Amino acid sequence: MKPILVLLFPLVYSIVASAQTDTKGMPSTTKIYNEEGKVQMTIFYNPSCQCKIYSEFFGDGKLLAKRVFKLVDGKEVVDGEDITYFHDGSIQAYKKWKDALPDGRFYFNHEDGRLEHEEFYDGKYKTGTWKYFDAFGRLVREQIYEPRTTLWNSKKDNATVKYYQNGAVVKTDKVKGTTLSGSNATTPSPAVITTLDGASLFRLKCKACHDPESPSYGPAVKSFQKKRKEAWLYQWVRNADELVAAGDKDALALYQQWNNKKHPSQTKLTDEQIKAILSYLKTQ
Numbered sequence: 465m466k467p468i469l470v471l472l473f474p475l476v477y478s479i480v481a482s483a484q485t486d487t488k489g490m491p492s493t494t495k496i497y498n499e500e501g502k503v504q505m506t507i508f509y510n511p512s513c514q515c516k517i518y519s520e521f522f523g524d525g526k527l528l529a530k531r532v533f534k535l536v537d538g539k540e541v542v543d544g545e546d547i548t549y550f551h552d553g554s555i556q557a558y559k560k561w562k563d564a565l566p567d568g569r570f571y572f573n574h575e576d577g578r579l580e581h582e583e584f585y586d587g588k589y590k591t592g593t594w595k596y597f598d599a600f601g602r603l604v605r606e607q608i609y610e611p612r613t614t615l616w617n618s619k620k621d622n623a624t625v626k627y628y629q630n631g632a633v634v635k636t637d638k639v640k641g642t643t644l645s646g647s648n649a650t651t652p653s654p655a656v657i658t659t660l661d662g663a664s665l666f667r668l669k670c671k672a673c674h675d676p677e678s679p680s681y682g683p684a685v686k687s688f689q690k691k692r693k694e695a696w697l698y699q700w701v702r703n704a705d706e707l708v709a710a711g712d713k714d715a716l717a718l719y720q721q722w723n724n725k726k727h728p729s730q731t732k733l734t735d736e737q738i739k740a741i742l743s744y745l746k747t748q
């Protein structure tokens with residue numbers, strides 16, 4: 465028999481803490497519910513491997529993330545696969561850990577399944593050539609790490625950065641002690657719900673075309689029109705073509721101004737995710 469703990473408090477942290485006492489003997493599953501009474505996370509304890517598997521779910525019950533922790537002297541240490549999924553079940557981020565250190569290749573995909581970027585780790589160091597691709601699959605940047613000089617969780621990178629345009633290097637930088645973008649492989653904490661936040665969503669879905677400061681494929685975030693209504697923004701992000709087709713004059717003006725570039729529709733984003741992105745944009 466698996467004892468199922470049904471807990472209904474909104475205080476997730478205290479629930480996770482209370483689940484930690486149950487570390488010997490029988491397998492068990494702890495379920496954590498959100499305010500709407502839906503399962504937000506399950507924690508499966510397997511005594512045979514002395515490990516815990518944390519699974520997080522989207523609002524509609526689909527799997528959002530799954531990661532494994534092993535228990536060392538009663539403490540949870542991240543060890544094993546750590547995967548975040550898109551709503552359609554495809555992989556958004558793949559990480560693997562060994563004794564709380566990143567292990568080998570991490571990769572991050574665009575929603576259409578194309579590679580967004582990849583990272584490599586050697587023990588406690590960043591290593592190899594990290595490649596970054598835009599929403600169209602074009603190589604935009606390489607970060608080449610000097611062997612065994614940049615710690616895996618350091619924000620001070622020691623690398624050569626090559627920028628590409630149309631398949632050719634347009635700029636090469638040697639960086640030392642500079643923060644380069646990338647995940648910095650933050651250790652997942654079992655006690656923190658990692659539902660995608662606005663900043664990460666923006667990085668994954670929008671940043672390829674919207675630089676914070678300067679115009680790129682699309683307008684710079686700082687020059688986004690502040691006067692747009694919330695409802696309009698939802699619709700724009702979800703399906704701008706529809707707005708244009710309906711003759712919305714703001715949408716038409718934008719398309720005209722930007723040479724009729726189609727705005728990518730994001731039909732897979734949930735309302736909560738769009739809300740998170742829009743709140744993030746307000747802070748920019």
Ligand code: HEC
Binds near residue numbers: 718725
């Ligand atoms: C493939 C490139 C691309 C991606 C990805 C993209 N955009 Fe855009 N965005 C554009 C372009 C180009 C425009 C200018 C209008 C046009 O032609 O579509 C634009 C315009 C906008 C505007 C209107 C700005 C204003 O002045 O009112 C908003 C808001 C916006 N995008 C938000 C987003 C958000 C949020 C995301 C991510 C969910 C996103 N975009 C992803 C290319 C993109």
